[in-house]
Amino acid sequence: MKTTDLLQLAEEFGNPLYVYDAEKIKHQYKRLTGAFSKVEKLRVNYAMKALSNVSVLRLLKNLGSGLDTVSIQEVQLGLHAGFTPDKIIFTPNGVSFEEIEEVAKLGVQINIDNLSVLEHFGTNHPKTPVCIRINPHVMAGGNSNISVGHIDSKFGISVHQLPHLLRIVENTKMNINGIHMHTGSDILDIDVFIYAAEILFNTAKHFKNLEFLDFGSGFKVPYHKGDIETDIEELGKKLTKRFLAFEKEYGRELTLAFEPGKYLVSEAGYFLAKVNVVKQTTSTVFAGIDSGFNHLIRPMFYGSQHGIDNISNPKGKERFYTVVGYICETDTFANNRRIAEIHEGDVLCFRNAGAYCFSMASNYNSRFKPAEVLWKNGKGHLIRERETMDDILKNQIIVEV
Ligand SMILES: *Cc1c(COP(=O)(O)O)cnc(C)c1O
Numbered sequence: 001m002k003t004t005d006l007l008q009l010a011e012e013f014g015n016p017l018y019v020y021d022a023e024k025i026k027h028q029y030k031r032l033t034g035a036f037s038k039v040e041k042l043r044v045n046y047a048m049k050a051l052s053n054v055s056v057l058r059l060l061k062n063l064g065s066g067l068d069t070v071s072i073q074e075v076q077l078g079l080h081a082g083f084t085p086d087k088i089i090f091t092p093n094g095v096s097f098e099e100i101e102e103v104a105k106l107g108v109q110i111n112i113d114n115l116s117v118l119e120h121f122g123t124n125h126p127k128t129p130v131c132i133r134i135n136p137h138v139m140a141g142g143n144s145n146i147s148v149g150h151i152d153s154k155f156g157i158s159v160h161q162l163p164h165l166l167r168i169v170e171n172t173k174m175n176i177n178g179i180h181m182h183t184g185s186d187i188l189d190i191d192v193f194i195y196a197a198e199i200l201f202n203t204a205k206h207f208k209n210l211e212f213l214d215f216g217s218g219f220k221v222p223y224h225k226g227d228i229e230t231d232i233e234e235l236g237k238k239l240t241k242r243f244l245a246f247e248k249e250y251g252r253e254l255t256l257a258f259e260p261g262k263y264l265v266s267e268a269g270y271f272l273a274k275v276n277v278v279k280q281t282t283s284t285v286f287a288g289i290d291s292g293f294n295h296l297i298r299p300m301f302y303g304s305q306h307g308i309d310n311i312s313n314p315k316g317k318e319r320f321y322t323v324v325g326y327i328c329e330t331d332t333f334a335n336n337r338r339i340a341e342i343h344e345g346d347v348l349c350f351r352n353a354g355a356y357c358f359s360m361a362s363n364y365n366s367r368f369k370p371a372e373v374l375w376k377n378g379k380g381h382l383i384r385e386r387e388t389m390d391d392i393l394k395n396q397i398i399v400e401v
Pocket of ligand 1: 050091217
């Protein structure tokens with residue numbers, strides 16, 4: 001998107017504002033499916049926890065995407081957006097047994113990541129197809145070392161528990177139709193990912209009625225110039241080759257599934273906020289914006305480095321700024337960052353604001369959540385209104401005691 005378009009949207013819809021570029025989402029979707037074009041049956045399930053606005057869900061639905069969900073509320077939101085149950089997979093962790101049963105009753109594919117839940121579910125619903133989430137204990141590290149750490153991860157059923165897992169399946173005669181992994185770490189090295197995939201293939205061999213193999217996500221997108229990014233084309237080539245060979249070995253056609261969140265929406269998002277104050281101290285110059293970690297928590301929560309541009313003065317001379325929020329505690333977006341000269345009233349634009357930004361926003365400090373705009377065909381469409389005082393007061397009950 002052009003700087004001038006973003007600036008105009010900030011004027012039209014006010015600050016702070018989330019903007020999503022529909023073309024970029026489409027581009028990422030096509031790039032991913034293109035990298036796996038040699039796979040007959042490919043399924044992309046968008047991990048909607050990254051960004052769950054219904055209009056964004058509809059956009060992905062129209063591109064042919066399925067949905068990856070982690071709560072029954074996400075399932076309901078997906079159905080509301082027009083996804084049919086057969087296009088949704090439920091991959092929860094630590095939810096109640098009743099919630100899993102309720103989702104299964106809706107006709108949604110469930111994915112179980114705990115032996116006791118598996119046994120309980122298989123005993124009560126032996127006919128319902130179930131996918132199993134495996135923990136391959138492979139961690140993609142910063143170098144090409146394959147780490148078998150992650151032993152303490154709460155996700156998935158350990159591959160080391162395979163004998164126990166097989167006994168449960170045999171005793172309950174339950175229907176296992178998919179095997180899944182999602183390590184949750186960024187894929188910095190494709191060979192590490194392929195190594196984990198081999199563990200998945202080896203696990204899959206033990207099940208006779210599989211319909212799909214789900215390789216989760218972890219696709220890394222660049223957050224700044226020179227940042228590492230998953231080479232999706234190379235991954236496509238290597239994994240496709242292995243997948244096709246496995247299909248032959250397995251003796252039947254399988255669906256290859258992924259569930260990317262960040263990859264599809266991160267770079268499509270922009271967060272726009274206005275500078276309230278420029279504050280020179282003895283150590284730095286603070287630029288204080290009309291937002292905080294209530295709207296964009298990733299820098300404080302994960303140490304994420306979001307690119308920041310001053311779109312009101314894009315050609316200005318670069319200076320060093322510490323960009324902070326208006327929340328009454330430490331609330332830093334960037335430390336000593338080079339940004340084009342900032343004046344009070346300027347609009348700053350945060351990049352990579354599509355994934356895990358609005359969806360993690362809160363009302364801390366009793367602030368309203370921002371509005372959201374979808375940019376399509378050169379026009380901004382409001383897809384969520386800015387909150388008002390009614391939203392803050394909703395559900396609150398005054399009791400004088
Ligand atoms: C969050 C999540 C994803 C998406 O991860 P990204 O890093 O955003 O691609 C995929 N699968 C599961 C099970 C998840 O919980």
